[in-house]
Amino acid sequence: xxxxxxxxxxxxxxxxxxxxxxxxxxxxxxxxxxxxxxxxxxxxxxxxxxxxxxxxxxxxxxxxxxxxxxxxxxxxxxxxxxxxxxxxxxxxxxxxxxxxxxxxxxxxxxxxxxxxxxxxxxxxxxxxxxxxxxxxxxxxxxxxxxxxxxxxxxxxxxxxxxxxxxxxxxxxxxxxxxxxxxxxxxxxxxxxxxxxxxxxxxxxxxxxxxxxxxxxxxxxxxxxxxxxxxxxxxxxxxxxxxxxxxxxxxxxxxxxxxxxxxxxxxxxxxxxxxxxxxxxxxxxxxxxxxxxxxxxxxxxxxxxxxxxxxxxxxxxxxxxxxxxxxxxxxxxxxxxxxxxxxxxxxxxxxxxxxxxxxxxxxxxxxxxxxxxxxxxxxxxxxxxxxxxxxxxxxxxxxxxxxxxxxxxxxxxxxxxxxxxxxxxxxxxxxxxxxxxxxxxxxxxxxxxxxxxxxxxxxxxxxxxxxxxxxxxxxxxxxxxxxxxxxxxxxxxxxxxxxxxxxxxxxxxxxxxxxxxxxxxxxxxxxxxxxxxxxxxxxxxxxxxxxxxxxxxxxxxxxxxx
Numbered sequence: 209x210x211x212x213x214x215x216x217x218x219x220x221x222x223x224x225x226x227x228x229x230x231x232x233x234x235x236x237x238x239x240x241x242x243x244x245x246x247x248x249x250x251x252x253x254x255x256x257x258x259x260x261x262x263x264x265x266x267x268x269x270x271x272x273x274x275x276x277x278x279x280x281x282x283x284x285x286x287x288x289x290x291x292x293x294x295x296x297x298x299x300x301x302x303x304x305x306x307x308x309x310x311x312x313x314x315x316x317x318x319x320x321x322x323x324x325x326x327x328x329x330x331x332x333x334x335x336x337x338x339x340x341x342x343x344x345x346x347x348x349x350x351x352x353x354x355x356x357x358x359x360x361x362x363x364x365x366x367x368x369x370x371x372x373x374x375x376x377x378x379x380x381x382x383x384x385x386x387x388x389x390x391x392x393x394x395x396x397x398x399x400x401x402x403x404x405x406x407x408x409x410x411x412x413x414x415x416x417x418x419x420x421x422x423x424x425x426x427x428x429x430x431x432x433x434x435x436x437x438x439x440x441x442x443x444x445x446x447x448x449x450x451x452x453x454x455x456x457x458x459x460x461x462x463x464x465x466x467x468x469x470x471x472x473x474x475x476x477x478x479x480x481x482x483x484x485x486x487x488x489x490x491x492x493x494x495x496x497x498x499x500x501x502x503x504x505x506x507x508x509x510x511x512x513x514x515x516x517x518x519x520x521x522x523x524x525x526x527x528x529x530x531x532x533x534x535x536x537x538x539x540x541x542x543x544x545x546x547x548x549x550x551x552x553x554x555x556x557x558x559x560x561x562x563x564x565x566x567x568x569x570x571x572x573x574x575x576x577x578x579x580x581x582x583x584x585x586x587x588x589x590x591x592x593x594x595x596x597x598x599x600x601x602x603x604x605x606x607x608x609x610x611x612x613x614x615x616x617x618x619x620x621x622x623x624x625x626x627x628x629x630x631x632x633x634x635x636x637x638x639x640x641x642x643x644x645x646x647x648x649x650x651x652x653x654x655x656x657x658x659x660x661x662x663x664x665x666x667x668x669x670x671x672x673x674x675x676x677x678x679x680x681x682x683x684x685x686x687x688x689x690x691x692x693x694x695x696x697x698x699x700x701x702x703x704x705x706x707x708x709x710x711x712x713x714x715x716x717x718x719x720x721x722x723x724x725x726x727x728x729x730x731x732x733x734x735x736x737x738x739x740x741x742x743x744x745x746x747x748x749x750x751x752x753x754x755x756x757x758x759x760x761x762x763x764x765x766x767x768x769x
Contacts, residue, residue, distance in 0.1 A: 209277045209370035211235040216272035227253045229428040240404040245425035246449050246669040247641030251407045260289030293371045294364035310344035316367035334362045352539040371403040382538040382696045383738040390416045412453035440471040449671025455741040490756040500528040509559035519545045521714040530688045534701040537711035538736025543694045581656035585663040587643035600650045625649040658690045665697045698740050710735050727755040
């Protein structure tokens with residue numbers, strides 16, 4: 209199916225200015241396209257035009273033309289769209305229709321009046337492809353973020369559509385599952401010849417498998433449409449706040465010449481030529497003897513949701529005042545259960561948690577919320593107001609502060625989180641990533657002692673989350689706010705955290721300096737994580753002390769920032 213936008217523009221009903229401006233884009237049948245761009249650049253809006261949500265479910269004003277296989281899009285009803293384009297949405301919760309995983313996967317087949325005899329093996333084989341075979345009876349809403357993403361993926365794989373559209377498919381996935389998802393999408397592309405369109409922030413992860421073209425968007429316009437290698441060779445990624453692959457950052461930092469090379473993967477680069485540039489890449493081991501006071505202690509925590517299988521089993525660790533720590537692990541490993549226990553949403557079956565010397569079981573949820581700020585993975589689960597300023601002011605009003613103090617604090621946080629220009633916007637007009645920043649701003653306004661960020665980069669572009677996390681790092685250094693990041697984003701962890709706690713299958717398997725954890729492939733494999741391309745580069749350059757190599761790069765990056 210060919211897709212063609214001709215001078216196409218779209219304005220949401222609730223906004224004055226168009227979100228998409230004069231889009232000219234042709235996608236040929238069987239192409240594999242990646243659409244990238246900062247938060248709010250119009251990527252997801254373009255996707256909503258492709259899958260028919262605009263204009264059938266989302267109202268607004270369009271001009272120009274969108275043709276799908278020679279048919280004007282405005283002549284198609286929503287059902288005709290769904291027969292042509294299958295979509296995996298970024299917010300998977302809004303996509304489920306079945307009471308169980310099996311029902312959800314079978315939904316499209318049921319609509320096609322497929323018989324049960326034919327349906328059962330298709331559902332089984334599709335579930336196996338995305339590693340959901342043992343979850344067919346479970347409710348999709350009880351699954352982790354990554355498992356939900358795989359259910360949505362399976363739901364469109366059973367349906368034989370011409371084009372598959374993936375909106376941020378990696379946002380909630382652990383690195384190993386994310387890599388497997390990209391491999392599944394590539395396998396589908398090769399075996400079926402379907403047109404594949406991927407909207408994604410994580411460029412390096414998407415480039416794990418080849419793509420034909422990358423479309424770069426900014427402020428509702430297409431600013432580049434080129435091959436991956438041409439884009440990586442240009443200054444456009446830096447100019448538009450997109451993170452380049454980590455191995456390229458390291459090669460540039462070492463002063464390597466990349467002229468006339470294929471930069472799309474480590475395997476395509478002449479690494480032998482570059483070895484001399486890395487001869488002095490070893491960091492001084494700087495061990496600190498300054499032991500801060502313990503802020504948070506988890507002591508032999510065990511918890512089970514169903515009374516049979518433990519989501520956490522005998523987990524103990526301490527986080528000191530002022531630390532910046534990451535909790536890593538695969539989807540469903542127990543990471544988010546730790547957050548729920550700290551918040552008081554659930555109570556441990558065994559063990560206890562202390563914060564600042566107080567046993568948390570003696571504090572109410574409100575008392576905990578005065579000391580602990582938690583930013584959840586899905587911003588839609590946290591937002592309770594129509595306007596941005598009211599959402600950020602909500603916690604301050606609950607504390608009984610006067611309006612002049614509240615206004616000053618709200619303005620300060622809006623500025624810090626890069627949201628000032630949206631202060632009078634309704635939340636519904638924001639992108640997923642912008643909503644995420646609003647939830648973080650509303651927590652930061654309360655000045656908690658402990659800040660827990662659950663997947664802070666999901667739906668966030670590199671520029672926005674870098675400025676936000678740099679700000680949180682400053683809070684961490686200047687005010688001593690202790691920060692825990694629960695994340696699958698290995699690059700984020702590499703850039704910002706000093707120590708990593710690794711959970712696998714409900715048990716703690718590592719608690720060590722971050723670069724030490726990242727230098728152990730077997731440990732990472734056990735936790736469904738993957739080595740970063742920085743590790744892969746060090747290994748292929750024959751470096752014996754990869755831990756020191758990584759530390760040196762982080763020190764270089766720190767000085768550059």
